[in-house]
Amino acid sequence: MAMYVVFTLIVCVAVTVGGSTRSQPNFIIIFADDVGYGDLSVYGHPTQEWGAIDDMAREGVRFTHWYTAETICTPSRAALLTGRYAFRSGVYSRHVARVFLPFHDNGLPRSEVTLAEALRDAGYATGFVGKWHLGINECHHNDGLHLPVHHGFQYVGTNLPFTNTWFCDTSGVHIPRPWNSACALYYNTTIIQQPLRLETLADAIVRDATAFIHNNTHNPFLLYLPLHQAHVDLRTNKHFQNSRRGVFGNAMNEMSWMVGEVLDTVRDTGLAEDTLVVFLSDHGPQLDLCVEGGDPGPFRGSKGSLWEGALRIPAIAWWPGTIKPGQVSHELLNTMDLFPTLINLAGGRIPTDRAIDGKDVLGTLTGHQPSPHQYMFHYCADILFAVRYQQYKVVFKQHYISTPAEYREMCEEGQPHTAYVNSFACVGPHVVTYDTPLVFNVEIDVQEYFPLTGADVDVVLVKVEELIATHGVHQADIPRSLMYNFIMDIAPCCNPPFCYCDTTTSPYYLDMLL
16 A cells, blocks of 8 residues: 655745635646647747637647656556656667557556645546647456556546557558558546547547546646647548647647636636646657658657657646746756655645655746756666756767658658557667767757766766766666557457447437436
8 A cells, every 4th residue: 555745835935925715726737748848839830820728828828848747648658647757667669669559458556656646635636638648448448447547536527548549540641541450549447439530539639638627626636638739640620720830830729728628617617726737748749740740840860769849848838827927947846756746736645655756846937036956867668868958958869760751752842641659668789888888968959969078077967977876766676567468359449340439420429428
């Protein structure tokens, strides 16, 4: 059984400094997919249309040094929900996919204490709508033993247990027909559409997310809203087809509309001053998909790598009356910080029988305190690739980056031929190991082109080696990867062997919504 410690002083401070009228504020975490640091207008994209997410930044605080805990979908989500590096729970793989696939028989372990469970135990209503990607079935094609309802979420609406993907294209643009097993849409634990229709997905997610808010106006709640945009396949509602930026811009505009609908609901229900909303991406963009990928801004690197373009993400916090509008923070933060921050703010209990890698950053979110982070470890699966220490980044290993010529070969006129991935694996010929670690000043050299030399570098290397030694991570203590066992028969299927259905307009489905 997990052991806990109670933090009460933080709660008192939070209530007195803010405009919230509740002792337990509401929390909404909006987790975008494959959105790069440079994909939003407010972060400097020259042709992306301004939208509700940009307004959110103008009304709150925008962060320039917020790092993901992992640069691929599944482990980044595990780290968010547990406040721990994903390898600590076995949610990692060194090899190509590095994510849970529909036919894996494992998922996020039940032994992990999730943010939803901790807040539920603190009296919160907990809701989940959107992309899960932390496991589906264990024994049968419809047992759903790894779905969100088993990890502390009391309400689970429309959800993608896997992801939207290139293989879910129903338009015929990328593939002749979708791979149904990878493209199931659920409501709670029931498949309601297979293959899923991305053109109507945003409406369903907004409907369920706003309904959850309306149904919980009189009690504190957590809404975890991981969105499917802007991961390929980039299909959108017909109302979002005219971005100057093309199909990726369309996806960004649809996502911004979704965020705007959620924020409008918070305002309309009178909950704005009682609700902390955080928008952030799971990791950087997938540049291998060219114009259907995304933009890392001034940084180099793509999703799956450990370059700044994969690690550094857009992040915005919004809390009227508590967070002053129009701020830009250059403090060092990590997605795992949300776990202890929100639990402390809610007066909940943080497990003490395991390592928690995130830190309480409430004072940093509100602009009252500097970040507690002086350093940060960057892992690819269970392998330490780099360490951020103050303004320096010490690099032990790094991924190969595709050249412009290679991109042109894979993407005719910018359009990808296949769902090409260059560097997702953490081992292999595309990973370079440096005999002497490279040291970059990433405050100055944001593209990591110019390794530093000299006595100062030696001092940094000695300090970083000391930090690694005290980090307390030993290979012998890391559990075996859970991404090893494939059972094809457990992939989601609504009516074997056809795996084809659509009940989204049926009376049965409408009854589930009521």
